Amino acid sequence: MGADDTVLVEACRNGDLAAYEQLLQRYQRMLFNTAFRITGVYEDACDIVQDSLLAAWRRFGDYRGDARISTWLTAIVVNNSRNRLQQRKKRDSVELYSLDAPIPAGDGALPDPPAGTPSALAQLESAELHGFLRRCIEALSQEFREVLVLRDMQEIPYQEVAAALQLREGTVKSRLFRAREAVRDCLKKSAGIS
Amino acid sequence: MNDHKEIQKLLSAYAGGDLDPDRSREVESHLAECPECRAGVDDLQALMGLLRSVPEVDPPPWMTTRVIAILKEQQAEKRSWLRRIFFPLHIKLPIEVMALLVVCVSGYYLSRNVESELKQQEARQGSDIPATRPQPMLEAPERGKRVEPPATVPRPSVPLPIVPKSADRPDPMTSQRVPSASPAPIPAPPAERRESATPAAGAGTDSGKREEMFASPLEDSREMKKSAKSPAKFQAESLTSAPAASLVPAPAVPVAPKLKVSLIITVPETASQDLRQAIIRSGGTVRPAEAKQLSVRQITASIPSQRLPELLERLGHLGRIAERPAVSGSSGVIELVVEW
Numbered sequence: 316m317g318a319d320d321t322v323l324v325e326a327c328r329n330g331d332l333a334a335y336e337q338l339l340q341r342y343q344r345m346l347f348n349t350a351f352r353i354t355g356v357y358e359d360a361c362d363i364v365q366d367s368l369l370a371a372w373r374r375f376g377d378y379r380g381d382a383r384i385s386t387w388l389t390a391i392v393v394n395n396s397r398n399r400l401q402q403r404k405k406r407d408s409v410e411l412y413s414l415d416a417p418i419p420a421g422d423g424a425l426p427d428p429p430a431g432t433p434s435a436l437a438q439l440e441s442a443e444l445h446g447f448l449r450r451c452i453e454a455l456s457q458e459f460r461e462v463l464v465l466r467d468m469q470e471i472p473y474q475e476v477a478a479a480l481q482l483r484e485g486t487v488k489s490r491l492f493r494a495r496e497a498v499r500d501c502l503k504k505s506a507g508i509s
Numbered sequence: 510m511n512d513h514k515e516i517q518k519l520l521s522a523y524a525g526g527d528l529d530p531d532r533s534r535e536v537e538s539h540l541a542e543c544p545e546c547r548a549g550v551d552d553l554q555a556l557m558g559l560l561r562s563v564p565e566v567d568p569p570p571w572m573t574t575r576v577i578a579i580l581k582e583q584q585a586e587k588r589s590w591l592r593r594i595f596f597p598l599h600i601k602l603p604i605e606v607m608a609l610l611v612v613c614v615s616g617y618y619l620s621r622n623v624e625s626e627l628k629q630q631e632a633r634q635g636s637d638i639p640a641t642r643p644q645p646m647l648e649a650p651e652r653g654k655r656v657e658p659p660a661t662v663p664r665p666s667v668p669l670p671i672v673p674k675s676a677d678r679p680d681p682m683t684s685q686r687v688p689s690a691s692p693a694p695i696p697a698p699p700a701e702r703r704e705s706a707t708p709a710a711g712a713g714t715d716s717g718k719r720e721e722m723f724a725s726p727l728e729d730s731r732e733m734k735k736s737a738k739s740p741a742k743f744q745a746e747s748l749t750s751a752p753a754a755s756l757v758p759a760p761a762v763p764v765a766p767k768l769k770v771s772l773i774i775t776v777p778e779t780a781s782q783d784l785r786q787a788i789i790r791s792g793g794t795v796r797p798a799e800a801k802q803l804s805v806r807q808i809t810a811s812i813p814s815q816r817l818p819e820l821l822e823r824l825g826h827l828g829r830i831a832e833r834p835a836v837s838g839s840s841g842v843i844e845l846v847v848e849w
Contacts, residue, residue: 332580339573347568361569368576448559467525467560492521499549499556 320384327375335372342385343368345469346392352464353396354403355453363399367391382478389471390479393461400457444502451501459494466491512539516546524553767809768817771832772824772849780849783827784808791820793845808847817843 320341326334343364350367351360371391378387452460465476466487477484516539522528523536540547774780785795785808793812812820817836824830828849 330584332577332584335580336573336577339576343568343572344565347572348565351566352563357566360566361572364568364572365576369579372576372580444559445563448563463560467557468563470561473527488522488527491525492518495521495524495553495556498560499552502556503552 321380324375324378324380324384327372338384339368342388345385346388349389349464349469350392350396352452352468353393353457353460354399355449359396359399359403363392363395367395370395382475386471386475386479389465389469389475390481393465393479397457397461443506447502447505448498451498451505454501455494455497459490459497462487462490463494463498467495513543513546516540516543517549520546520549521553524550524557767844767846768834769832770821770824770830770834770845770847772828772847773831774828774849776827777849780806780827781808784824784847784849787820787823787827788812788845788847791823792816793820806849810845810847811842812845814841814843817845820845 320338323334323338327338346367347360347364350363351357354360354363367388371388374391378384452463455463461480462476465471465479466473471479473484473487476482477487480487482490516536519528519532519536523533528536540550772780772784774783776783788795788808788810791812793810793816796809796811817834821830821833821836824847832848834845
């Protein structure tokens, strides 16, 4: 935690909203992208971040300072994202993409199986790849998606990911490696290039 | 083969640079021999590059502002709850209410004082202003001639009848200001009209008490302030009693020794008022009652000596005159004590 963060956190504990505003301006982008990448819906991310920041202000007394303030805020956002996904799942009971299920192509036909050609992903256009990538990430189960987003997309250190998700570092790595392989395979299936 | 499967499990960690150096060297030696694993590592590294290249989305610009606004609102609500608990009266409210009360109360008293002063003024002026409506019982007042009637004033040939007081008849005592020679009815001022609109307001009051009340204008105003009576009642009383104030000042003429008249009154209930009326009609002035007079049934009056016979004649209508003073032909003012 930077010195500035320490000062701001202390001010926040004393009820200084101006200090909290500074903290939010510093971290809101990272928090918002975390929520958006986990849920995949912009509006949901807005609600999640807003609720999380309001809750964080109310629960500032619970922050002990063991982790960075950004990690603590991230943990709240991830937790709220989980809740939102569960609500959504209950609401529309739409089945998410399964890693085991075939990935439908744009025209509804099943894609060709992966070819195993080296650097096959590099052959795809970036925009197209990002589309596939988003769908493959959404197809991951929640616990794998969280570690992938936090570590590989948000580039948060293992230790902090473990702290935010309240997991051991080994568990985080294990889930992460499996998530990477799953997404890689998903992408190859989606693009029909593997 | 076992090595190949084991290495494949490490490829993800290797691609992310998460392996310790020994394990990394082991993987690298395998990759040199295994194109499939090398392709897998290439794909993983491409994936990680792809994941890191995904553009970030911008949060809505209102995010922080809205959160802070909500928190400020919540803080204000929390403070207001605390204030409601610990400061049930907001400090501004009592000040505003007190200011309003001060304005209302001072306005009320100011209007009351002004009104009473106006009434007094009207009453004083009214004694000099002739009556507006015909009053057969009364002689019309004449401005400027209050105490000393002119010698040429024609006396009424027929004595006025004594009319018993009733609630629907104006009090002649209150209506008559000044004795006058002119019998013609003259319009009364507005104060007089109001006076007659509240007939007999002071009819039941003791005459001595009334005279005490209006012994002086100062006492009058003091009495008004002290009085807990309603303004309307007070006004009525002040109006009905107003003429008495004009009768109080003693004439600045030599006063003769007191004469005494004893009467056996036919209607004792209205005797005091009827006697006063008779004295006033005869051009006399009634002195304020002394304490002993209140119990003795006695009135002290001053009357021009020329009009004493006229008074005696009027008193004769009220009852039988038991003791009659001698009528002298001297001029001046006679001090008269009337008992009954």
